[in-house]
Amino acid sequence: MNKRNIGHALYFVFTVLFCAYLAYQAYGYSVAYENQIDMLSQKLDATTNAKSKGKKFLETITFNWYSGYSEEVEVLESIKDNSEQMDRQAQKHTKLFVAVLVLMLILHIFIKSLWSLWALLLVTSMALVTGWFAPILAIIAYQELPVLGQTVFQFESKSIVSALYKLYESGQHGVALVIFLFTMVVPVLKAILKAVLLFSQSLHFSQKSIGILKAIGKWSMLDVFVIAILVTYFSTKSGGATDATLQIGVYFFVAYVIASMILTSLINGHTNDKFSSQ
Numbered sequence: 001m002n003k004r005n006i007g008h009a010l011y012f013v014f015t016v017l018f019c020a021y022l023a024y025q026a027y028g029y030s031v032a033y034e035n036q037i038d039m040l041s042q043k044l045d046a047t048t049n050a051k052s053k054g055k056k057f058l059e060t061i062t063f064n065w066y067s068g069y070s071e072e073v074e075v076l077e078s079i080k081d082n083s084e085q086m087d088r089q090a091q092k093h094t095k096l097f098v099a100v101l102v103l104m105l106i107l108h109i110f111i112k113s114l115w116s117l118w119a120l121l122l123v124t125s126m127a128l129v130t131g132w133f134a135p136i137l138a139i140i141a142y143q144e145l146p147v148l149g150q151t152v153f154q155f156e157s158k159s160i161v162s163a164l165y166k167l168y169e170s171g172q173h174g175v176a177l178v179i180f181l182f183t184m185v186v187p188v189l190k191a192i193l194k195a196v197l198l199f200s201q202s203l204h205f206s207q208k209s210i211g212i213l214k215a216i217g218k219w220s221m222l223d224v225f226v227i228a229i230l231v232t233y234f235s236t237k238s239g240g241a242t243d244a245t246l247q248i249g250v251y252f253f254v255a256y257v258i259a260s261m262i263l264t265s266l267i268n269g270h271t272n273d274k275f276s277s278q
Helices: 003-043 046-061 068-111 114-133 160-169 173-199 203-217 221-235 248-277
Strands: 137-145 149-158 241-246
Touching: 003 068, 003 114, 003 149, 003 248, 068 114, 068 248, 114 160, 114 173, 114 248, 149 160, 160 173, 173 248
Parallel strands: none
Antiparallel strands: 137 149, 137 241
């Protein structure tokens, strides 16, 4: 192995491991954020809110001798601060992951090696898997009630996998099947075909694989369309006032879709270059 190949191998190891770390951290922080928001919503539900108002009244008539309400407010502020910190960390690691992926795509123009394509394939696959399991949408449903003030009635956080399970459990099998096909089956099939292309030493077989990959690639943007439908569906399920916020799963999945289409073109070009040189 010459120095050039060693350099490419080191580039492959570093980029794959670094992106794996970023994806793992982003997912971990997003789950931690979800747990913090869940705790906050439980403390703001109707029953807990009524108890808090009682504590506030008791603290007032005892001239702050009883401090139960103030302590509860401090706990709520602590949970809120922690949730905001977890959200910032999840967003930061997600942005770093996307930035590294973009940089890898740009660097491939200069590197043009099989190692670089393998690294891109693995990193886009990481984006896909993280996009499956990381939350894509968080919904808090609340209403302003007399005396109690802002009261949370529902909190939901959905990933693609958990959304599929809920759709299936609710009897909407057709919708679940369509989402399963275009967010899981088709992307996995495309990843396998790309791996076959990179492994293949037979040009004739590679050309056939490219034809299949191009045919599937025509449906690539349907992945994002399906996610948009999924997000819209769950964001309109709650009653009352709602705060629906996109989570990092959406960004990982969209990054996968765009990078996957570019990678298909790069692999196609690499194979054609190989054909021209023979």
